[in-house]
Amino acid sequence: MQKEDCFYLGKIVSKFSFKGELLVKLDTDDPESFLKMESVFVDLNKNLIPFFIEKSSLQKSNLLRVKFEDISTEKEADLLLKKEVYLPLTMLPELKEDQFYFHEVIGFKVIDKTFGEVGILKGVNDSTPQALFEIEREGKEILVPLNDDFIWKIDKPNKELYLNVPEGLIEMYLD
Template identity: 65%
Template sequence: MMKKEDCFYLGKIVSKFSFKGEVLIKLDTDEPESYVKMESVFVNYNNNLVPFFIEKSKLHKSDLLRVKFEDVDSEEDADDLMKAEIYLPLSLLPKLEGNQFYYHEVIGFTIIDTSFGEVGVIKAINDSTAQALFEIDRKGTEILIPMNDEFIDSVDRDTKTVHVTTPEGLIDLYLQ
């Protein structure tokens, strides 16, 4: 059984396309063309990730993927899948290099600030705000650092550290 934490969110089934059961998936990616050749995806169906095999797919209006799943052969079958989220295994994500990273990848990494030193461990990424934030645990105190390219100096996957240079006083705000 595939678990959600072993997958990444790829998109959502937004509408039916044909009476033969085809659906349109709105992809949450900058490179939709990378996902045209998929053989299968996991559909979040009744809170379970269920594998669906793809008979054919093609891009439709740039960020929509028109998909014909095996065994989804009518509008009724397709109705059942409306608004369902689509996932793929993390193993299929292209590897990122250098200072680029996926959010899930840096959970558990230690943040080290140029002037402050070791800040703490990244426990989550909060991306519900306009600027995504590192949520860092420092001995039980939560510290939030904006994930700003200007602050991030380097990401070291070998030592599981993210080196940052934050504005003076930012970290101290949380420690008073």
């Protein structure tokens, strides 16, 4: 399995018991939908390795307590600490028409209600407190806060994202 065929589910943050159980911090708004997984892929030395789940349960809101098959000691569990966990894109829950996953909109043409055609969406930076659309226009990068109020509509079949951003926001990057 290749990383580009998967989505990031979370990170193994700590051991839970001396029997090899681990806690995975899930990066999702709906942790309950990932309780019945049979397996996950763990990024070990830039390779996605499948691990089969013996049992799992939620701890607090977004921590998944997991017991992998063939991991039964603290020493074995130590090898998985701080590793990223992935699932195939086919396992993403279905979204409503007006919702999207970040990876789905990369490459979309961005059009603002007032400004017109802005450029091409090159990425979504969600490592900041406010997620940002990264739009490329003629070699310049335009950053637009990912805010529901700014998203006018999305046309998935035509790969177009329509925004209605505050006046002057786009122009600020072009001067």
